[in-house]
Amino acid sequence: MVEETKLSVSDFMYPLFLLEGKGKKTEVDSMPGIYRLSIDLMLKEIEACMNLGINAFDVFPVVDEKHKDKMASISYEEEFFYNQALKKIKETFPEACIMTDVAMDPYSTDGHDGIVDENGNILNDETLDVLGNMALTQAEMGADIIGPSDMMDGRVEFIRDVLDDNEFENTSIMSYTAKYASAFYGPFRDALDSAPKSGDKKTYQMNPANQREAIIEADLDEEEGADFLMVKPALAYLDVIKLLNDNYDLPIAAYNVSGEYAMIKAAGQKGWLDPQAAMMESLLSIKRAGANVILTYFAKEAAQVLKANK
Ligand code: PBG
Numbered sequence: 001m002v003e004e005t006k007l008s009v010s011d012f013m014y015p016l017f018l019l020e021g022k023g024k025k026t027e028v029d030s031m032p033g034i035y036r037l038s039i040d041l042m043l044k045e046i047e048a049c050m051n052l053g054i055n056a057f058d059v060f061p062v063v064d065e066k067h068k069d070k071m072a073s074i075s076y077e078e079e080f081f082y083n084q085a086l087k088k089i090k091e092t093f094p095e096a097c098i099m100t101d102v103a104m105d106p107y108s109t110d111g112h113d114g115i116v117d118e119n120g121n122i123l124n125d126e127t128l129d130v131l132g133n134m135a136l137t138q139a140e141m142g143a144d145i146i147g148p149s150d151m152m153d154g155r156v157e158f159i160r161d162v163l164d165d166n167e168f169e170n171t172s173i174m175s176y177t178a179k180y181a182s183a184f185y186g187p188f189r190d191a192l193d194s195a196p197k198s199g200d201k202k203t204y205q206m207n208p209a210n211q212r213e214a215i216i217e218a219d220l221d222e223e224e225g226a227d228f229l230m231v232k233p234a235l236a237y238l239d240v241i242k243l244l245n246d247n248y249d250l251p252i253a254a255y256n257v258s259g260e261y262a263m264i265k266a267a268g269q270k271g272w273l274d275p276q277a278a279m280m281e282s283l284l285s286i287k288r289a290g291a292n293v294i295l296t297y298f299a300k301e302a303a304q305v306l307k308a309n310k
Contacts, residue, residue, distance in 0.1 A: 009302075011283075013056035013058055014300060016046075016058070017062055018037065023040060024037070024041070030258070033301070039085040054299050054303050056098075059086065062106070062192050070115065072107035075104070098142065101147050102135050103131075114126075127155075131148060135163060149179065151179050179232045181205035181206060184233045184257045185257055187259055187261070188258035211239060214231070229251075230252075234256040251292045252293070254295070256296040264279055
């Protein structure tokens with residue numbers, strides 16, 4: 001009766017890693033229990049998740065080196081396997097909520113989220129065109145939520161304009177509003193083979209020391225037309241989740257990232273803590289801090305626990 005916070009399977013969004021081809025499944029070494037899947041197997045996985053009540057998915061592509069270039073030009077080709085997969089998923093499960101990723105890093109020979117010049121600088125404004133093209137193709141494929149994870153300034157307004165000009169007024173944008181330059185993304189970069197080839201992401205991702213800056217970013221995103229504000233990572237930034245939830249009426253999302261998943265899994269494998277209890281406590285804490293949407297690699301496992309406890 002007096003419990004203030006309750007987790008529900010409808011809080012979760014499940015990130016998935018897509019492989020090119022058919023019949024392919026490889027485990028991510030640093031994320032036990034998480035697999036890169038080709039589209040045929042991903043459709044089966046989505047069906048299994050939907051049977052558990054998970055209705056929202058965020059799909060990331062694993063892009064072979066041969067497809068990469070400096071401008072991420074393959075990212076907005078309709079025939080590219082990621083875009084075709086989005087279309088297939090939406091056709092097969094029209095009732096599922098499909099989020100996409102907008103950033104150059106999986107497609108870029110530089111491994112950065114934006115265009116890199118000859119001096120190693122990230123070109124914010126020039127990158128917006130590429131991001132707009134990606135977002136438009138993804139919307140055409142049927143994506144419900146566009147997820148710009150690139151942290152270039154002005155991208156929410158730019159993408160919103162491109163979508164509206166092409167009659168995708170109903171496609172939402174979940175802005176990665178306060179995305180910190182974090183060490184907790186390591187396993188994700190292994191999964192996608194998308195680590196920066198040189199330098200780091202500190203010129204566009206936020207400094208972990210800063211909380212007030214999240215307010216500046218959130219003001220901009222709200223003004224530019226974001227439909228959700230996201231904080232990332234989640235566990236080390238619960239104060240930022242609370243700050244945004246206290247100050248904005250938009251839904252707040254939190255990304256419980258790959259490193260946060262890996263830590264619990266690794267300690268669990270060593271028998272150093274109870275991984276299932278630690279998983280449920282982490283997710284509950286993210287919700288308690290104020291997140292309405294939790295992107296988490298634990299989605300399927302936590303859904304099974306919630307179902308068993310019903
Ligand atoms: C890149 C992107 C990253 C994640 C989602 N999109 C990594 C990065 O910024 O280097 C991280 C997700 C995770 O660690 O689970 N655009």
